[in-house]
Amino acid sequence: MSAPVRSSWVVRGLAIFSLVVVAACASRPYSGGMQVSLKPAQGTTETDMLIATTRARAEEPDTLFGTQRQERLDFAEVTVSIPPTHTPGNIEWPSYPPGDPNTDFVVRSAAFIDGETAFRSELRSRLRAKPKGSRTALVFIHGYNTLFAEAVFRFAQFTADSKFDGVPVLFTWASEGDVTSYVYDTNSATIARNGLQQTLLDVAATKPDEIIIMAHSLGNWALLETLRQMELSGNSIVGRSNVTVVMAAPDVDLDVFQHHMELLRKPNNPFVVLTSQDDRALGVSGTLAGGRGRVGSFSDTQELSELGVIVLDLTDLEGNDAANHNKFALLANQIPQVASAVSQQIDGDIARERGFSRSVGDAGRDLGSFIGNAASVVITVPASIARAGRTTSVVPSGDY
Template sequence: MKRVALLFMIIVVLPACAARGVISLVPSAVVAGAAQQDVFIATNRLPAAEGQPRLFQQGFGERRDPALRFAKLDISIPPVHQPGQIEWPGSERPDPAKHFVVRQEHKYPGMDQFVQALADANGRDEVVLFVHGFNVNNAEAAYRLAQIAHDFESSLPVIAYSWPSAGSPRGYVYDRDSVIFSRDGLEELLLTLTARKKVLVIAHSMGSQLVMETLRQMSISGKGAALDRLSGVALISPDIDDDVFLQQAERITPFPQPFMLLVSAKDRILDFSAFLTGKPTRLGSIRDLDALDGLPIDIVDLSNIEGGDRTGHSTAFTAPAAIKLLRNLDRTAR
């Protein structure tokens, strides 16, 4: 059973540092006690300019591109790392003894080379695909997934689907439009991956809307057979209208199993989203769980977990107590 394993690789919210998500490339980042976490990236973000030597420089951001690009970042996690945290350099000089930095960046010319690199990573027949949420730039998506994979001691290759969020609190509507724009890219990636491997799909916040829309799209377009190769789906703090979710779920056949929702009644980001939409709650802060009766879904309520981010929107992967609890549950389930 992999129900609990779905709880862990879960990605990406508002940054906790002064400087917004800057990737620091430090090729000489070799420090005693540091850990390396490889993060594969598939993205439909458009590079800021042609001819840039690095795909993921700071200017690589919210502009949309119908084509997918592929890379891998070798991320160094400092020996002083604390569970649930990303140790950003901020205004300091990047120091691999104290901060997350990138040791090396590998670019792949196409999907085939990307999938081959995944196969070469550790020979496992399964990968984790993470879909980030609202207000996340590419650096934050990559570093957060590295933190999650490290803290939950994942042995599977991890992939970030980095869709073109504006990376701004004022970009909520832009991000919702980017979710619609990004469905085809995510479908292309899922079809390719599931033809070769089992895939755990983990989504956070608005990324949950992107996942549900894509699974629905695949099902009603006759590509539902690929859903059998999903080893599970977990939606973390899903920013979805509950009525919309029920309609989406009704059209997804086969419905992936196991399927998990991680919710919290103390999620202030989802409270604000609900305020914007004129409804009392969003799916990730739902209080009437009876509304989901009949669906083959496991619900994990994190409302009473202390710690983590101030908003309660990323408790599952920033609160040390939640990380410890979920990691122990995973080991018990095995």
Template sequence: MRRTFGVVAIFLGLAACQPRGEVRIDPAAAALGTVETVFVGTTRGETPATGEEYGRARSEVTRFARLDVSVPPDRKPGAIRFTPPRRKPDPQTDFVTTKEISYPEPRAFRDDLAGALRREGRGRREAVIFVHGFNTTFAEGAYRLAQLGHDLDLNGVLVHYSWPSRAHALGYVYDRDSALFARDGLEVLLRQVEAAGAERVLIVAHSMGAALTMETLRQIAIEEDQPVLDRIEAVVLISPDIDIDVFRAQARRVGPLANPIIIFTSRKDRALALSAGLTGEADRLGNLTDVAELGDLDVTLLDTTAFSTGAGHFNVGNSPALLALLGRIGDVDSVLAADQSARTGLLPGAVLTVQGATQIVLYPVAAISGLQR
């Protein structure tokens, strides 16, 4: 019983007392902030009791929307500020929706998305699909993608898959079931993106959304739909809340992709430590320490432990230093090809390769300078 109360207390602590993200519309915010357009596919249903159009309820029909999100000028990279309830948004500091569109049917969504892709020009028509994690509202997932798109200056069109999280610190079991429920919806979205003319697709999935993503890719592989898999340029899993044996089975069934699956890990991820405790395991994929456990898979582990603060469950998006470093993520290939003694800048720590798997330890710039002296 004490352990149960302890887990509950820690989950509530991780949730903190910050205002939750919700869609607040202010067209005038576009004049102050930088507007990022986020296309959305969702299996969230309407919640009449609260008036939420996209709430915790599960919808068997995948619906489509678009949010134009103003990223405020007064913020640090990685930071997202939501407007507290009953207060008017401040577009100088708050993430605000300047325009919201709910598409009446998939064709309208696909046509709008196709237009955005065509504006990227032939050869550059890439879609970046973000799949949010545990305890996330509709707005929080969309705003997080807008933040990542802005801070990392991502090329391509931003697409968010919003699955029906309960958005509550104690909704872990509900969210795990919802992630399984939402597999078909993500597959529907991937097919819509392909039909809209995306030449390449980058999937970025966080936490429980990583489990959903791998299950969906496995499902597509079982259906032998190779054209969809061939469009996927890369899969990036951030703090993935996945059992390691389950991931191994998923990855083997999906088979080779265009590039290795990139997995961001942290040994100080408190949320994943709790998840491991709840499931009776030592580790989850997102806090794996021994790359040899994945040696027979084509994966790259990026250890972000040195950037961990707080719960350490979204280092990639929250750390200004890590965001700056990731702006040079293209250096990974050259670093892996270089001799150990020639490595500088991006990856000064240990680079360990076991068969097809590679583990890279990332360090802040201050640590890099110290190591190179």
């Protein structure tokens, strides 16, 4: 009798989540989302991103990439214009493409890049155009139920709101963009491991000053699997001093997360994990996974921190989407700063004597200062880091 009961809960969860998605986005960009607008507009800002993907190219015009998988990597570059009326944390979607740049996110240019060598050359060129010390690569991996244009516009929103001055790199895997395709998406994220590994190695090969790797939702599964694969093959990237990993709303089983973190042993910089106990999307994915809790909605931040991660609990932050699944987007102006604070090491003899853990402990004590007035955030620092830095492991919540 248990199977029908469980099935009914799955159906109910999908129905609820479908309503959330429809309410949040009545018309989704399945095709035509990359149509270019040449209409002039004043007061806009633009974000230029490089793209690596395991999606197959779309047959529809002005779409670039669709929902089907392919094994080999493909590449593109896109410029998105953000309107002067933009509200931080939001995406002002056009009612139909290409949209009005005075009021909407619009695509200003979109083109394929011819192969990995050209992609790496373009990335290197863009980094070198930045002043030394500001050559940061931000790699973003999107989550479940995400169409290509949705991934592009969300990353554009994040980079614009954060005033990120480095080089944005979007890694997009073959999500089907359908709420009922959780299994397909999970398999697509798993298949993307080799492509993501090669992308991270390509980024590292261009020798940026800093690399921030940020994943959202099910993108964290792809990231963890890739980091595990790199660790086992001797190509670990998290052991590098200039690499910081940020995991937003991880749609990952708790036991699996513990297993992966134990395998990764001790990254040079502790991971930063963003959680929220009221994340409805993760509640549904937990139901689909047989009732297993997800890291991104886990309530015991102290237990998570014992795995060596810094936890930012965003439960008290009011989300701007019905599922409370995109809260990370509201902290766009703070997350790169937090990542830099975590990765920043002190110099000279003190660094050698005290080690990195103590410098992160000192940063952990002051992480609240990076949050600004945007939110009440509970910050939990691993006990080992807190002791090394002579700080408390939990910074109480408050309007910092």
